[in-house]
Amino acid sequence: MTRVQDQGRRYFTFGDDGQGLKLDNGSHLGPVTLAYETYGQLNGAGDNTILILHAFSGDAHVASHPGQEGEAGAPGWWETMVGPGKAIDTDRYFVICSNILGSCMGSTGPSSENPRTGAPYGLDFPMLTIADMVRAQKVLIDHLQISRLLTVIGGSVGGMQALQWCISYPEMVCSAIPLATTMRHSALAIAFNEIARQAIMADPKWNQGRYGSTPPELGLSVARMIGHVTYLSDEAMRRKFGRRLQERSDFSFNFESDFEVESYLHHQGAKFVRRFDANSVLYITKAADYFDLTGNGEAAMSGLAEADIRFLVISFSSDWLYPTYQSKELVRALKRGGMDVSFCEIKADCGHDAFLIENERLQEMVSGFLNGVMTNGGDSHAL
Amino acid sequence: MTRVQDQGRRYFTFGDDGQGLKLDNGSHLGPVTLAYETYGQLNGAGDNTILILHAFSGDAHVASHPGQEGEAGAPGWWETMVGPGKAIDTDRYFVICSNILGSCMGSTGPSSENPRTGAPYGLDFPMLTIADMVRAQKVLIDHLQISRLLTVIGGSVGGMQALQWCISYPEMVCSAIPLATTMRHSALAIAFNEIARQAIMADPKWNQGRYGSTPPELGLSVARMIGHVTYLSDEAMRRKFGRRLQERSDFSFNFESDFEVESYLHHQGAKFVRRFDANSVLYITKAADYFDLTGNGEAAMSGLAEADIRFLVISFSSDWLYPTYQSKELVRALKRGGMDVSFCEIKADCGHDAFLIENERLQEMVSGFLNGVMTNGGDSHAL
Numbered sequence: 001m002t003r004v005q006d007q008g009r010r011y012f013t014f015g016d017d018g019q020g021l022k023l024d025n026g027s028h029l030g031p032v033t034l035a036y037e038t039y040g041q042l043n044g045a046g047d048n049t050i051l052i053l054h055a056f057s058g059d060a061h062v063a064s065h066p067g068q069e070g071e072a073g074a075p076g077w078w079e080t081m082v083g084p085g086k087a088i089d090t091d092r093y094f095v096i097c098s099n100i101l102g103s104c105m106g107s108t109g110p111s112s113e114n115p116r117t118g119a120p121y122g123l124d125f126p127m128l129t130i131a132d133m134v135r136a137q138k139v140l141i142d143h144l145q146i147s148r149l150l151t152v153i154g155g156s157v158g159g160m161q162a163l164q165w166c167i168s169y170p171e172m173v174c175s176a177i178p179l180a181t182t183m184r185h186s187a188l189a190i191a192f193n194e195i196a197r198q199a200i201m202a203d204p205k206w207n208q209g210r211y212g213s214t215p216p217e218l219g220l221s222v223a224r225m226i227g228h229v230t231y232l233s234d235e236a237m238r239r240k241f242g243r244r245l246q247e248r249s250d251f252s253f254n255f256e257s258d259f260e261v262e263s264y265l266h267h268q269g270a271k272f273v274r275r276f277d278a279n280s281v282l283y284i285t286k287a288a289d290y291f292d293l294t295g296n297g298e299a300a301m302s303g304l305a306e307a308d309i310r311f312l313v314i315s316f317s318s319d320w321l322y323p324t325y326q327s328k329e330l331v332r333a334l335k336r337g338g339m340d341v342s343f344c345e346i347k348a349d350c351g352h353d354a355f356l357i358e359n360e361r362l363q364e365m366v367s368g369f370l371n372g373v374m375t376n377g378g379d380s381h382a383l
Numbered sequence: 384m385t386r387v388q389d390q391g392r393r394y395f396t397f398g399d400d401g402q403g404l405k406l407d408n409g410s411h412l413g414p415v416t417l418a419y420e421t422y423g424q425l426n427g428a429g430d431n432t433i434l435i436l437h438a439f440s441g442d443a444h445v446a447s448h449p450g451q452e453g454e455a456g457a458p459g460w461w462e463t464m465v466g467p468g469k470a471i472d473t474d475r476y477f478v479i480c481s482n483i484l485g486s487c488m489g490s491t492g493p494s495s496e497n498p499r500t501g502a503p504y505g506l507d508f509p510m511l512t513i514a515d516m517v518r519a520q521k522v523l524i525d526h527l528q529i530s531r532l533l534t535v536i537g538g539s540v541g542g543m544q545a546l547q548w549c550i551s552y553p554e555m556v557c558s559a560i561p562l563a564t565t566m567r568h569s570a571l572a573i574a575f576n577e578i579a580r581q582a583i584m585a586d587p588k589w590n591q592g593r594y595g596s597t598p599p600e601l602g603l604s605v606a607r608m609i610g611h612v613t614y615l616s617d618e619a620m621r622r623k624f625g626r627r628l629q630e631r632s633d634f635s636f637n638f639e640s641d642f643e644v645e646s647y648l649h650h651q652g653a654k655f656v657r658r659f660d661a662n663s664v665l666y667i668t669k670a671a672d673y674f675d676l677t678g679n680g681e682a683a684m685s686g687l688a689e690a691d692i693r694f695l696v697i698s699f700s701s702d703w704l705y706p707t708y709q710s711k712e713l714v715r716a717l718k719r720g721g722m723d724v725s726f727c728e729i730k731a732d733c734g735h736d737a738f739l740i741e742n743e744r745l746q747e748m749v750s751g752f753l754n755g756v757m758t759n760g761g762d763s764h765a766l
Contacts, residue, residue, distance in 0.1 A: 025636040127636040187620035187644040188612070194645045195608045197638065198652075199582055202601035218585035225578045226609065229571070234706065237570035243675060251673055253408040253510040255580065255665060259672070261570040262577045269581075282638060289642070290634055292626060320703070323617065 008065055008072030009037055009106060012140050021101075021136055024129040031115070034140050035060045035106025036098035039082065040090035042146070047174075048374065049146045050088055051137070052078070052097040053154030053161035055356075056227070056284055057276055059105035062097040063090070080358040087367040092374075093150065100161070101136040102128045102284050104277035110209065111277040122209035122279060128287045130157070134164045141172070148172055150373060153366070155179035155355035156322070157284065160291045163330075167293065170307030175373040177312045177366060180319050180355040182326040183333060184292035189321055192230050193285035196223035200278050209279050220278045221269030228268045233318035233351030237261060294333070304337045311341040312369040314362065316354035342369065391455030392420055392443055392489060395523050404484075404519055407512040414498070417523050418443045418489025419481035422465065423473035425529070430557075431757065432529045433471055434520070435461065435480040436537030436544035438739075439610070439667055440659055442488035445480040446473070463741040470750040475757075476533065483544070484519040485511045485667050487660035493592065494660040505592035505662060511670045513540070517547045524555070531555055533756060536749070538562035538738035539705070540667065543674045546713075550676065553690030558756040560695045560749060563702050563738040565709040566716060567675035572704055575613050576668035579606035583661050592662050603661045604652030611651045616701035616734030620644060677716070687720045694724040695752040697745065699737035725752065 013033040015021050020030025037060045042049060052062050054077065063082035065072040082088045088095060099107040102125070110125035117124075141149070152162040152173055159181025166176050182189070203219025205211055232240075241261040245251075248258070257263045311334055315327035324345045331343045346361050348354035355362065396416040398404050403413025420443045425432060435445050437460065446459035446466050465471045471478060482490040485508070493508035500507075524532070535545040535556055542564025549559050565572070583589055586602025615623075624644035628634075631641070640646045694717055698710035707728045714726045729744050731737035738745065 025634075123638075127634075184626060186617065187624040187626065187642070188615075188617045190626070190642050191608075191612050191620065191644050191648060194640075194642075194648060195605060195612065198601075198608065198649075199585075199605050201638070202582075202605055203585065204587060218581075222578060222582050222585055222605070225574075225581065229574050229578065232571075234569065234571045234703070237574065241570040243567060243570065243573070251408075251510075255506075255584070255669065257577075259570070259573050259577075261574050265574060265577060266581075286638065320617070 007038070008068060008070075009035055009060055011035055011106065012143055014139050014143070021132070021139070023126050023132045023135075025127050027126045029108070029126055032101065032108045032136055032139075033106070033112075034098045034101065034108075034136055036096060036140060037061055037065075038144075039063060039065065039095040040093055042094040046146070047148065047150060048092065049094045049096060049149050050370070051141065051149050051152045051165070052082065052088070052095060053137075053152060053158035053165075054097060054100065055154070055156040055158045056288070057103075057272070057281075058099075058158070059103070060097050060099045062095070078356065081363065081366065087363040088153070088370070089367070093370070096141070096144065096146075098137055098140055100133045100157075100284070102133065102280060102287065104280040107136075109277065110279035110283055120210075120212070125279070125283065128283055130160045130164045130287050130291045131168055133287065134161055134168050137161070137165075138169055138172075148174060151175045151177060151370060153177040153179070154181075156181055156352065157288050160288065163293060164291075166304055166307070166309050170304055170309060173307070173309050175310040175312070175369070177314070177369065178327075178330065179314045179362075180316055180322055180352055181330075182291075182322045183330045184294050185289050186322075186326070189230075190289045192226055192321075193289050196226045197282050197285060199223045199226065200281060206278060209282075211278070215273070216278050217273045220273050220276070220281065221266075223278075223281055224269045224272035224276075225265045228265060230321045231351055231353045233320060233349060235318055235349040236351050236353075239349065240264075304334070304339060309339060310373055311339055312365065313341060313343045314355075314365060315345045316348045316350075316352070317345055318349050319352040319354060321352040390421070391448055391451060391453075392418055394418055394489065395526055397522050397526070404515070404522070406509050406515045406518075408510050410509045412491070412509055415484065415491045415519055415522075416489070416495075417481045417484070417491075417519055419479060419523060420444055420448075421527075422446060422448065422478040423476055425477040429529070430531065430533060431476045432532050433476045433478045433753070434524065434532050434535045434548070435465065435471070435478060436520075436535060436541035436548075437480060437483065438537070438539035438541045439671070440486075440655070440664075441482075441541070442486070443480050443482045445478070461739065464746065464749065470746040471536070471753070472750070476753070479524070479527065479529075481520055481523055483516045483540075483667070485516065485663060485670065487663040490519075492660065493662035493666055503593075503595070508662070508666065511666055513543045513547045513670050513674045514551055516670065517544055517551050520544070520548075521552055521555075531557060534558045534560055534753060536560040536562070537564075539564055539735065540671050543671065546676060547674075549687055549690070549692050553687055553692060556690070556692050558693040558695070558752070560697070560752065561710075561713065562697045562745075563699055563705055563735055564713075565674075565705045566713045567677050568672050569705075569709070572613075573672045575609055575704075576672050579609045580665050580668060582606045582609065583664060589661060592665075594661070598656070599661050600656045603656050603659070603664065604649075606661075606664055607652045607655035607659075608648045611648060613704045614734055614736045616703065616732060618701055618732040619734050619736075622732065623647075687717070687722060692722060693756055694722055695748065696724060696726045697738075697748060698728045699731045699733075699735070700728055701732050702735040702737060704735040
């Protein structure tokens with residue numbers, strides 16, 4: 001068993017043997033690099049690994065690495081949940097988070113160099129599915145010599161990956177915590193993703209995905225604004241912005257930003273343009289749109305029945321992108337498959353984003369559930 | 384009293400005297416043309432006029448003109464509600480519908496010729512408010528020698544105009560039916576409008592509003608898709624589209640439309656580009672964003688108190704653009720102002736669009752309310 005030290009971002013590359021990773025669309029992709037970070041230490045029994053799956057535009061840096069400088073020491077995207085003594089306690093668990101295939105945060109994606117041309121893949125990058133992303137993670141987990149995961153946990157697109165892990169590799173998963181997610185992308189969610197894609201592709205700078213160092217900033221910014229609104233809620237926006245004017249006492253009577261909510265969206269759009277790749281948005285949103293466990297569903301779910309995976313499903317009351325009724329559909333399907341499922345809808349007014357925001361109830365639920373699987377279920381199934 | 388015959392589209396032009404219409408932003412606009420249509424006949428007492436206010440991208444053609452050929456005989460946008468024997472019974476009421484100022488469906492707007500340059504106004508068109516639109520309608524109503532309106536009725540942006548009529552000209556309004564609307568545009572609604580505007584302005588063809596005969600089709604199409612999703616509901620989209628694929632048996636694994644909902648949105652975008660002006664979208668959405676009766680609110684509402692206007696406020700259960708709680712806020716404000724208010728939330732799963740779709744309950748509510756104001760309230764206050 002490898003003892004992996006807590007540290008900053010690392011890279012794992014595989015499939016440079018000419019074979020590559022076989023994908024759902026029938027093609028092979030290689031070489032594949034995954035950026036990942038680990039926290040805490042694998043215990044002697046090798047049964048304390050938690051795999052955290054990030055959402056759409058996330059990365060491997062889920063939390064700060066205590067005592068480290070620079071980027072490694074900076075707060076991560078789930079700093080409220082992951083760290084020493086926190087709900088996902090890195091003093092107790094060995095935590096892995098890898099950037100997804102198709103992203104632009106260190107893993108191979110459409111902005112990576114296509115070895116056949118020496119230029120970025122662009123649209124020559126193969127279309128991915130959530131199962132493909134999980135397939136790549138599996139190679140990383142094997143490489144780290146982890147044979148069983150105490151828990152797979154993630155929100156939104158990360159929740160889809162958590163569910164896909166249970167379907168693809170049920171023998172490796174002890175428990176799963178899908179948060180603010182769905183087992184099939186709805187027409188509404190597909191619609192917003194498609195509008196975001198159209199906004200990017202309508203920008204002439206997109207240039208069929210070959211934009212080099214001059215990305216389609218305006219289109220990408222509009223795409224992010226659309227996404228951002230779907231992550232919030234009517235209540236949260238009322239509370240955060242209402243109709244407050246932006247640094248002015250009266251209407252501009254022109255097309256500048258009058259309202260704080262407008263400036264906020266512009267800011268979110270501009271920030272995203274600096275950190276994310278437009279083609280990655282296209283590929284990851286499409287993978288989410290394709291996600292549907294009910295497609296070959298009954299088969300998938302019955303495959304689980306033998307696996308004895310424990311589930312904690314959590315939804316948030318004001319999430320209108322993946323509303324509670326969709327988590328309930330998931331719970332019913334899992335129960336029909338004979339799974340041990342706990343479910344909780346957490347009251348929160350901040351919309352889909354709620355799973356990323358400090359929430360005591362979420363911390364308690366996750367920490368309690370992990371305690372349970374670690375002491376009761378974890379050991380017996382672990383190896 | 385003028386006897387106006389039922390007929391197709393007509394035009395009324397005023398303010399070509401150099402004075403023009405004084406607007407909220409302090410400027411004057413002239414000449415101003417309003418396209419309008421009328422249905423039925425004004426009665427002897429002159430107390431049977433209903434003014435219908437259309438929504439964002441509507442026009443004056445609210446219903447077909449019976450027995451007429453061509454455009455005049457074609458179904459209108461509220462054909463289910465307006466016509467002989469219908470809820471808004473044109474055998475009984477004299478119905479007027481005018482295209483709003485700022486639009487592109489026959490009335491003066493940013494695509495109209497600027498008399499000072501001979502070219503379309505573009506961004507030289509003055510910024511409008513809902514009150515400016517109502518101010519222009521008032522000149523038309525005066526021209527038609529109507530001194531009192533039995534009802535002002537409209538949904539969405541039309542509902543805002545109905546409310547504004549009550550505030551601006553309370554002595555002329557006998558009753559009002561605001562449908563699926565709000566008394567102040569929320570942060571969420573502003574956000575979606577701003578994203579739609581940004582999508583248009585991000586299109587290089589927009590060219591600061593000077594696009595002549597080559598409009599920003601891609602940006603306008605994205606803007607319409609955004610709007611369209613906000614008019615629907617999660618339930619309606621699930622029922623209408625679900626995850627059905629578009630003319631294919633499996634995923635495309637490219638960025639073509641896979642799902643029916645995607646093709647539907649593309650179709651809506653393309654259709655809108657053919658019929659609507661991009662700059663009009665900018666101006667009308669901005670007017671909606673500025674709408675807030677609670678701004679100088681208490682004063683506005685107390686001005687109503689003397690006016691004795693009867694209200695029927697209707698919301699739709701799945702409308703998440705102007706949700707029921709916003710209609711309830713309006714009802715409470717009107718009641719605090721001493722108004723006679725009826726309120727109904729109609730159960731409908733089709734979202735904000737519900738007010739445009741055939742709905743028996745809506746027909747009954749409107750027809751019953753109109754009966755009441757015509758026989759009880761209408762006469763006594765009419766002249």
